[in-house]
Amino acid sequence: VVSCYDVITYPIYLLVQKPWIRLKESSRPKARPLDPRSPYSAWTRVSAQSPTEGHFIEECRTVDELFSRASPTEGHFIEECRTVDELFSRAVQQFGDKQCFGSRDVLSEELEKQKDGKEFRKLLLSDYHFHSYRQIDKRVDAVCRGFLALGVRPRNNVVIFAETRLEWMLSAQALFRLGATVVTLYATLGDDAVVHGINETEVTIVVTNYDLLAKLSRVHNRLPHVRTVVWMEGARRPDALTAFPASVRLEAFSAVEALGERSPDLRGEKARAEDTAVLMYTSGSTGIPKAVQITHKNILHAIRAFFTIAHALSPQDVYLGYLPLAHVLELAAELFFFSVGMTVGFGTPLTLTDKSTGIKKPHFPLRCENSGWQKGIREQVDSSGRFSRAFFDFTIEYKKFWTQKGFKTPIIDFLVCRKISALLGGRVRLLAVGSAPLAPETHEFIRTCLNVSLLQGYGLTETTASATLMELNDLSVGRVGPPLEGVQLKLVDWPEGNYRVQDKPHPRGEIVLGGDSITNGYYKNAELTRESYRLEDGVQWFYTGDIGEILEDGSVRIIDRKKDLVKLQFGEYISLGKVEAELKSCPFVDNICCYGNSFHSYLIALIVPNEKQIRLLAQKLDKNALSFRELCADAEVARHVFAAVDAFGRKSRLLKNEMPSKIRLCAEEWLPDSGLVTAALKLRRKNIQDFYQQDINLLYKNLSFR
Numbered sequence: 001v002v003s004c005y006d007v008i009t010y011p012i013y014l015l016v017q018k019p020w021i022r023l024k025e026s027s028r029p030k031a032r033p034l035d036p037r038s039p040y041s042a043w044t045r046v047s048a049q050s051p052t053e054g055h056f057i058e059e060c061r062t063v064d065e066l067f068s069r070a071s072p073t074e075g076h077f078i079e080e081c082r083t084v085d086e087l088f089s090r091a092v093q094q095f096g097d098k099q100c101f102g103s104r105d106v107l108s109e110e111l112e113k114q115k116d117g118k119e120f121r122k123l124l125l126s127d128y129h130f131h132s133y134r135q136i137d138k139r140v141d142a143v144c145r146g147f148l149a150l151g152v153r154p155r156n157n158v159v160i161f162a163e164t165r166l167e168w169m170l171s172a173q174a175l176f177r178l179g180a181t182v183v184t185l186y187a188t189l190g191d192d193a194v195v196h197g198i199n200e201t202e203v204t205i206v207v208t209n210y211d212l213l214a215k216l217s218r219v220h221n222r223l224p225h226v227r228t229v230v231w232m233e234g235a236r237r238p239d240a241l242t243a244f245p246a247s248v249r250l251e252a253f254s255a256v257e258a259l260g261e262r263s264p265d266l267r268g269e270k271a272r273a274e275d276t277a278v279l280m281y282t283s284g285s286t287g288i289p290k291a292v293q294i295t296h297k298n299i300l301h302a303i304r305a306f307f308t309i310a311h312a313l314s315p316q317d318v319y320l321g322y323l324p325l326a327h328v329l330e331l332a333a334e335l336f337f338f339s340v341g342m343t344v345g346f347g348t349p350l351t352l353t354d355k356s357t358g359i360k361k362p363h364f365p366l367r368c369e370n371s372g373w374q375k376g377i378r379e380q381v382d383s384s385g386r387f388s389r390a391f392f393d394f395t396i397e398y399k400k401f402w403t404q405k406g407f408k409t410p411i412i413d414f415l416v417c418r419k420i421s422a423l424l425g426g427r428v429r430l431l432a433v434g435s436a437p438l439a440p441e442t443h444e445f446i447r448t449c450l451n452v453s454l455l456q457g458y459g460l461t462e463t464t465a466s467a468t469l470m471e472l473n474d475l476s477v478g479r480v481g482p483p484l485e486g487v488q489l490k491l492v493d494w495p496e497g498n499y500r501v502q503d504k505p506h507p508r509g510e511i512v513l514g515g516d517s518i519t520n521g522y523y524k525n526a527e528l529t530r531e532s533y534r535l536e537d538g539v540q541w542f543y544t545g546d547i548g549e550i551l552e553d554g555s556v557r558i559i560d561r562k563k564d565l566v567k568l569q570f571g572e573y574i575s576l577g578k579v580e581a582e583l584k585s586c587p588f589v590d591n592i593c594c595y596g597n598s599f600h601s602y603l604i605a606l607i608v609p610n611e612k613q614i615r616l617l618a619q620k621l622d623k624n625a626l627s628f629r630e631l632c633a634d635a636e637v638a639r640h641v642f643a644a645v646d647a648f649g650r651k652s653r654l655l656k657n658e659m660p661s662k663i664r665l666c667a668e669e670w671l672p673d674s675g676l677v678t679a680a681l682k683l684r685r686k687n688i689q690d691f692y693q694q695d696i697n698l699l700y701k702n703l704s705f706r
Helices: 002-017 019-027 063-070 084-095 133-149 166-178 191-201 210-218 239-243 253-261 296-312 328-339 372-382 386-403 410-424 440-450 526-532 576-583 611-620 628-633 635-651 685-691 693-700
Strands: 031-033 043-045 099-103 106-113 119-125 129-132 157-161 181-185 205-209 228-232 249-252 276-281 291-295 318-321 343-346 430-433 453-458 488-492 508-514 533-536 539-550 556-561 565-567 573-575 589-596 603-609 662-665
Touching: 002 019, 084 133, 084 166, 084 296, 084 328, 099 133, 099 166, 129 133, 133 166, 133 253, 157 166, 157 191, 166 181, 166 228, 181 191, 191 210, 191 276, 191 291, 205 210, 210 228, 210 239, 228 253, 249 253, 276 296, 276 328, 291 296, 296 328, 318 328, 328 343, 372 386, 372 410, 372 440, 386 410, 386 440, 410 440, 430 440, 440 453, 488 539, 508 556, 526 533, 526 539, 556 573, 556 576, 565 589, 573 576, 576 589, 576 603, 576 635, 589 685, 603 611, 603 635, 603 693, 611 628, 611 635, 628 635, 628 662, 635 662, 662 693, 685 693
Parallel strands: 099 343, 157 181, 157 205, 181 276, 205 228, 228 249, 318 343, 430 453, 603 662
Antiparallel strands: 031 043, 043 488, 099 129, 106 119, 276 291, 488 508, 508 539, 533 539, 539 556, 565 573, 589 603
């Protein structure tokens, strides 16, 4: 039946869809070296509107000439802006009465006790209510004057220690307006990291969530500079308010806003492009978080770089923001969406598929976790029965086949993909991924199932989130795209890892990024700044520590990480990050940390197993009576999980010596509060090693199975 359908419809689809055009657009050159004669030359983006032949780069003699000719922001008001506040003010003028922000109020909350004894906080939320650009501007002005009344002055540091919500952005915009510096701290940081960030920046005012007051009150005696705490309200008045001493002034956010409304004569000082707009603390994967100094100029150049995809967006689009605003990608993304007049709605990963009205149907949610979405869709399909699973697998493979040939599959999109897309509201058309490299299989699976454009990008806090981004018409997977506009990218040799720029068939090496979005370095850490930042020929460069490969069309593929490399007994180097990225897609694996010892010839793996899969396995093994912790310690369960992980790894791109030879199942959750992962959920290898050192020793003493 399918073959007959293909034979009949092929000529029609060929004439209507013109797949050769789609394939040509996907494979066209996307970047080129500034000096084609040198393999060490920096690469820059080639405009999608211009073919390589006859490109205006041939007429350019300097990098400035190239970027001025290639700018996708020509004619946009961003070209006249020098600070973040100027950008927002111009957006208000341009889009005045259009919806700017959408948010939901917390009506009530309750604690739900789980079977394992843990408590889960459930919130009852209102429907979304929206605020226009003009209304937000008025509130920002009031909050700005409120901060001035509290004693904040231009170039003062103010910490925002809160989860993503409307008041976070109102606070940040208000501080930008008065010329102060925003210090960001992840809401999931541990006590020591919070104390470090607040004390290092010597802030006197902290803005926080009502539910983080308890954490702040626990450490207030270690914060000698803090004089005022502004708290964003919730459904109840927090008990922790009584835990602060009388010397600390406590103000509700609404009270600060009202104070500003009563102080119309207070005015801040206009910031300069070179002023530090944000001191952004990293999540601290290798130890104590460090603060990156991001100027207004850096942010404006990063936003200009994102205009690469602006032609695909419109003021009618809606963006769902649920990453922490303390993360550089979320902050830069929301500021970019202001500049094109889009609506930003605030949510969380836990309410992403909520059935509430309003913004429950986003156009453009950002970031999908590397394997979580694929597993979630798989679980939904597997629970639908054998026939549904077989039909789903067949149609998805069928769609993949024709997509790679440049065709679209409207019937499958209607019958199958539409139902899956409905889980996210039914209107999602564009997804962007900016976390760890997305496994090619996951990339293709999500793009196919949801029938969306899935763009993988690459950036760091130190580059203000801008480095590379795939193009909308790119059909490839496993890549992070070419350099963004205004970004220079080059590779340098890393002999220890056997990566060299003159490798064949493609150059490989450490990724080094240059341009005006590269930040000024680390706050109060000149030594670390000298290690990673260099000024060469008038260009600021950042040495990322990531290993990349530049492909034929100028796209970049992330292939390794210098810090994740381990040398085993016989001298071979293994990339722990590569192994973990592959095995994390295994249905049995929720999280994984591989470990290698130079005195041994093999890897071991610490695995946080998927509880649902472990429960299903327990049924097959007649071990239903055991708790999850007991199942993780059970040797028979571990043998089955090891076999499944081993088989999965061998089917993927892993070599024999990259496969873990022994595993340990960990019943503990790896959460930021435990210190085993960062606020951005990156592994903290040293902490994990210290926590499980006894288990690691036992595995290497052969007191467990292979």
